[in-house]
Structures are given as structure tokens and as C-alpha cells.
Amino acid sequence: MRTTYKARIVLAACAWGLCAGASWGAKFHVSPSGGTGAGTAGDPWSLEYALSHPAAVNPGDTIWLHGGTYTGTDMNTYSNHLVGTEAAPIIVRGYPGEHATVTPTLSINYGAHVWFWGFEIMNPDPNTYDPYDHSRYATVWMNGGSDIKLINLVLHEGGWGIGCWTESERCEIYGCIIFYNGWDGSNQGHGIYTQNDAPWKRYEDNIIFGQLGSGYGMHAYGSSAAFLRNMHFEGNVMFNNPGNNILVGGGCPSENIIVRNNFTYAGGGARFGYSAANVNAEITGNYFAGNWTVNNWGELTVSGNTAVNAEHVVRLNADQFGTLPTYSWDGNAYFGSGAAPFRLQTSSGDEYHDFGGWKARTGFDANSTFSTAQPPENHVFLRGNKYEPARANVIIYNWRQEDSVDVDVSSFMSPGETYEVRDAENVTGVAVASGTYDGSPLSIPMDLTEMATPCSPATTVPQHSPREFGVYVLTVSGGTEPPGIELEYAVISGAVADDSDCPATVTVDGTAVAVTSSGNTGTWVSQAVVLAGDTTVIPVTTEDGNGNSASLTVTVSY
Numbered sequence: 001m002r003t004t005y006k007a008r009i010v011l012a013a014c015a016w017g018l019c020a021g022a023s024w025g026a027k028f029h030v031s032p033s034g035g036t037g038a039g040t041a042g043d044p045w046s047l048e049y050a051l052s053h054p055a056a057v058n059p060g061d062t063i064w065l066h067g068g069t070y071t072g073t074d075m076n077t078y079s080n081h082l083v084g085t086e087a088a089p090i091i092v093r094g095y096p097g098e099h100a101t102v103t104p105t106l107s108i109n110y111g112a113h114v115w116f117w118g119f120e121i122m123n124p125d126p127n128t129y130d131p132y133d134h135s136r137y138a139t140v141w142m143n144g145g146s147d148i149k150l151i152n153l154v155l156h157e158g159g160w161g162i163g164c165w166t167e168s169e170r171c172e173i174y175g176c177i178i179f180y181n182g183w184d185g186s187n188q189g190h191g192i193y194t195q196n197d198a199p200w201k202r203y204e205d206n207i208i209f210g211q212l213g214s215g216y217g218m219h220a221y222g223s224s225a226a227f228l229r230n231m232h233f234e235g236n237v238m239f240n241n242p243g244n245n246i247l248v249g250g251g252c253p254s255e256n257i258i259v260r261n262n263f264t265y266a267g268g269g270a271r272f273g274y275s276a277a278n279v280n281a282e283i284t285g286n287y288f289a290g291n292w293t294v295n296n297w298g299e300l301t302v303s304g305n306t307a308v309n310a311e312h313v314v315r316l317n318a319d320q321f322g323t324l325p326t327y328s329w330d331g332n333a334y335f336g337s338g339a340a341p342f343r344l345q346t347s348s349g350d351e352y353h354d355f356g357g358w359k360a361r362t363g364f365d366a367n368s369t370f371s372t373a374q375p376p377e378n379h380v381f382l383r384g385n386k387y388e389p390a391r392a393n394v395i396i397y398n399w400r401q402e403d404s405v406d407v408d409v410s411s412f413m414s415p416g417e418t419y420e421v422r423d424a425e426n427v428t429g430v431a432v433a434s435g436t437y438d439g440s441p442l443s444i445p446m447d448l449t450e451m452a453t454p455c456s457p458a459t460t461v462p463q464h465s466p467r468e469f470g471v472y473v474l475t476v477s478g479g480t481e482p483p484g485i486e487l488e489y490a491v492i493s494g495a496v497a498d499d500s501d502c503p504a505t506v507t508v509d510g511t512a513v514a515v516t517s518s519g520n521t522g523t524w525v526s527q528a529v530v531l532a533g534d535t536t537v538i539p540v541t542t543e544d545g546n547g548n549s550a551s552l553t554v555t556v557s558y
Contacts, residue, residue, distance in 0.1 A: 025060030032068040053081045060088030065119050067098030075105040075137045084113035094119035105137040109144035117151040123158040126458040131188035142168040151387050156180045157455055164194040166227050172202045175385055177427050182215030184460050190219035197227035205235040207424045207471055210462040217241035224251035232258045235383050237395055237471050239265035249274030257281035263395050265289045265469045277320040296320045300327040308335040317345040329364035335371050375399045380407055394472040398446050406441035415439045417476050424471040425464055426450050446470055
């Protein structure tokens with residue numbers, strides 16, 4: 001079920017009037033034509049100036065990016081210097097109902113406790129052929145700062161989607177849609193290229209597909225001098241990336257790695273471990289449709305995974321340890337048609353086993369299952385968005401090759417809510433399903449072919465996933481948001497007239513909300529109401545059960 005967060009602001013009552021206010025910090029406005037003025041909707045800032053941390057900005061404030069294209073000259077144009085606090089981060093967010101696009105790069109080498117949320121970043125440089133042409137920057141470059149969150153961004157056609165390095169500490173990359181990054185004919189350029197030491201970095205519920213050349217989706221990799229420690233990957237969907245969909249491993253030992261409830265399809269598969277002897281990892285609850293390789297770990301927990309692949313359902317390499325380590329490896333479901341789909345590599349050489357031989361040789365998978373056919377039923381997953389509770393990712397493995405798949409969303413939506421479903425591979429395109437939810441499963445089409453239009457004609461657009469697999473973004477109208485990061489919310493309070501009976505109905509911006517009161521002249525307090533802008537004029541009507549009513553207009557400023 002969608003989590004509902006109720007916001008409440010305590011206000012003083014006014015006799016035959018209305019008082020309102022908001023307590024979540026100031027709101028500032030940015031536009032492509034803005035400057036260094038007041039930062040209001042009528043006198044907006046430029047994005048460059050807003051990121052410089054003007055003196056008016058304090059922790060807990062919100063900076064709204066209005067629609068249009070923000071065109072920087074190089075990777076230093078839009079460089080973050082904002083500093084919030086853990087309790088009151090600064091929010092830089094695309095304005096609701098408007099589409100903001102930043103080019104070519106958001107650079108985060110400074111600052112702390114800043115959330116970048118809900119807008120597009122892309123690099124329009126047409127050079128997709130030369131990986132040493134550094135004008136094709138990452139869309140987000142993170143080489144410093146701390147406690148930065150990237151939330152529900154759309155990132156495409158950079159040298160990398162995100163470069164997030166060790167120097168950027170305690171970062172979270174959440175809900176981003178990342179595609180078409182890298183260079184044709186090269187293994188340089190990936191969806192996310194990242195390293196970490198301490199403390200943790202988190203990568204959750206991102207959708208990463210269609211990188212160029214031999215680019216990787218999630219590329220947690222480095223030389224023997226790099227760090228790959230304390231990294232948490234959860235809920236990510238990585239597919240059709242020519243290199244590995246996800247690689248965690250390099251020339252340095254990987255340590256404290258969590259890979260939980262992720263999804264892959266086609267592309268270069270999933271690979272955990274590279275050339276170094278690694279320390280420890282948890283690989284649990286994942287759905288790997290394609291190659292799955294595990295290389296050289298001292299300690300492993302591998303459980304609850306589903307693996308579907310015709311040739312090798314899993315490849316385990318433990319040759320750097322001499323003998324096979326004792327792992328906690330059980331409770332998995334395998335689907336593979338090869339005669340010996342389990343591959344084990346030790347210091348003595350490669351071994352190929354059927355399921356029985358694999359269990360006897362390794363001691364793993366005593367309670368796991370194996371089938372020589374593809375899954376007989378479709379597998380559908382619905383993952384709600386923790387920052388926007390009215391949004392979810394839908395992942396469909398359409399093993400039955402149906403033209404459309406019914407998706408049960410009763411745990412997420414309520415009858416009467418309106419919804420839209422967009423194909424993640426064409427997320428800025430038209431909705432592929434929409435309507436008012438009546439309690440029945442949603443019918444999601446699986447025979448889609450249209451891909452997102454690239455910003456440069458030089459970009460080689462990959463083919464759409466076949467009907468066997470699809471990823472979608474479901475949004476519901478009227479959702480609320482977590483406290484402290486709302487849109488313009490306010491709770492309205494006032495008093496009803498002497499001749500009005502209670503309870504009354506109050507209409508705010510055309511939306512009727514219930515109020516509570518007692519006696520003929522009781523005080524009422526409404527539910528939270530979404531308001532827009534930094535000054536809103538609200539028509540308010542009170543009406544009792546006998547048809548008595550009164551109207552007034554109130555201006556609410558923030």
C-alpha cells in the first residue's frame with residue numbers, strides 16, 4: 001500500500017476569517033532567464049546563482065527549477081555550493097507540472113545535505129565516438145561534498161550518466177532513469193561509474209538501460225588503488241547494457257557489498273567480483289535474467305535469487321582461494337536449458353555440472369529448485385517510490401509472451417484514483433496506459449517499440465526490449481509526500497458564522513475538504529491542502545447542511 005504521510009501545521013483561528021502559514025523554510029525560484037534578484041517567481045534566480053548558495057538560502061529551504069533548458073558552457077557552470085543540514089536539507093527540485101532540462105553537467109564537488117530532485121540532465125554534445133573528448137562530460141559529476149541525494153532524475157547522453165567517486169561521501173542515488181551514455185564502439189562510458197570507501201553509499205530503484213558502445217549499466221569498478229567498500233545496491237533495474245548490466249569488483253578487494261532485490265535482463269549480465277580476492281558480500285532476492293558470475297569472495301550469502309539463462313545459470317570462480325570457501329548459499333530458483341548450466345572455476349580448472357552435480361560438489365542449494373524450462377508464469381514486481389509515494393516502478397518478465405500483462409496494483413492504489421503508466425524506455429513520451437482505477441488489474445502493453453528520442457542525431461539508439469520484458473513508471477494523481485519536503489502545503493483554520501450548523505464543508509481552490517467543528521459557532525480546521533506558488537489567492541466557501549453559506553478570498557504568502 002502506498003505510504004501516506006499527513007502534514008500538519010498549527011495555526012491560529014480568525015473570527016469569520018482565515019489564517020494560514022507554512023513552516024518548512026523559504027521557497028525560491030529559478031528560471032533559464034533568471035538573474036541575481038529576489039529569487040521569487042516574478043524575479044527568479046539563474047541556476048548558476050542559486051547553486052552558489054545566496055545569503056538568503058538557509059537549511060530547509062526549497063529551490064524550484066521552472067521549465068525550460070538551462071544551458072551551461074562547461075562542467076563548471078552549474079557547480080553546487082549549497083550547504084544544508086541533516087535535519088534540514090536544501091531541496092533543488094523541478095517545479096511541478098513543468099519540465100526543466102539542465103545541460104551539459106551538474107557538478108557536485110562541494111556542499112552538503114542537498115537533494116537534487118525531479119528534473120532532466122543531458123549532454124547535447126554530438127561526439128559519441130571519441131572517449132577521450134572530455135567535452136562529453138558525465139551528466140552528474142560527483143567528486144566531493146557529502147550527504148548528497150539524486151532523486152528521480154532523468155539522465156542521458158553524457159560520457160557517463162553519473163560519476164560518483166570516493167571523495168563524495170554518504171551519497172544516495174535513488175529512482176533515476178539513466179540511458180544512452182558513453183561512446184559508440186568503446187567500453188568507456190557507463191550509466192553509473194562509482195567507487196567508495198567509508199561510510200556507505202546507496203544506489204536504489206534506478207532504471208539503467210541502453211548505454212552506448214560496450215558501456216556498463218552499474219559500474220562499481222576501480223584499479224588496485226581504488227576503493228570498493230560499503231556499497232548498497234537495491235531495487236535497481238538494469239537491462240540491455242552492452243557491458244555488464246551490473247559489475248561490482250575491480251583490482252582492489254571489494255568489502256561490505258549488499259546486492260538486494262535488483263533486476264537484470266539481457267545485455268552483459270551481472271558480475272560480482274573482478275580480478276581481486278574480495279572480502280564479503282550479500283547477494284539476495286535478485287532476479288537475474290541473463291549471465292550471472294560470482295568471482296573470488298571470502299564470505300558470501302547467496303539466497304532468494306532467481307536466475308534464468310539458457311547456458312549458465314550461475315558461474316562461480318573461486319580459484320584465488322585454493323579450495324572452495326564455505327558460503328551460505330541456498331533457497332534460490334534456477335531456470336536453464338543447458339546440459340550442464342552450473343560452472344565452477346577453481347585453481348584446478350573449470351568444471352561444468354548439472355544441478356545434482358553442482359549440489360554434490362559445492363554443498364550449496366540444498367533447498368533450491370531447478371527447471372530446464374523458462375518460468376511457466378509471468379513474474380511481475382511493483383516497487384513504490386519512497387520519496388514520491390504516488391509513484392512506482394513496474395517490472396514485468398513476460399515469459400508467456402503475451403501482448404499485454406495484467407498487473408495487480410490493489411496494494412498501491414485505491415479505486416477512484418487516476419493513473420498514468422509510462423514506458424521507461426520512452427519515459428518522456430505519451431502514457432501507454434491511463435484512466436481511473438476501478439479495482440481491476442491494469443492492462444500493460446508488452447509489444448512496444450518506441451524509444452526515447454536522443455538529443456543528438458549522432459546518438460545510436462538501441463532497440464527496444466522485446467515483449468518478454470518491460471519496465472514502466474506508474475504515477476497516481478493526488479498523492480501526498482513525506483513531511484518536511486512537501487510542495488506548498490498548508491492547513492487552514494477559521495470559524496463558521498453564527499447561523500451555520502456543523503459540520504461544514506470548506507472549498508479551497510475548487511477542492512472540497514472535510515472540516516470539524518462543534519456548536520453553531522465552532523472552530524474548524526481542514527486537512528492539508530496543496531497550494532501553488534509563493535503567493536496564492538484562495539477562494540473559500542463555507543456551507544452548512546441547511547444551505548447557509550458565506551464566501552471570502554484570502555491571500556496566503558510563504
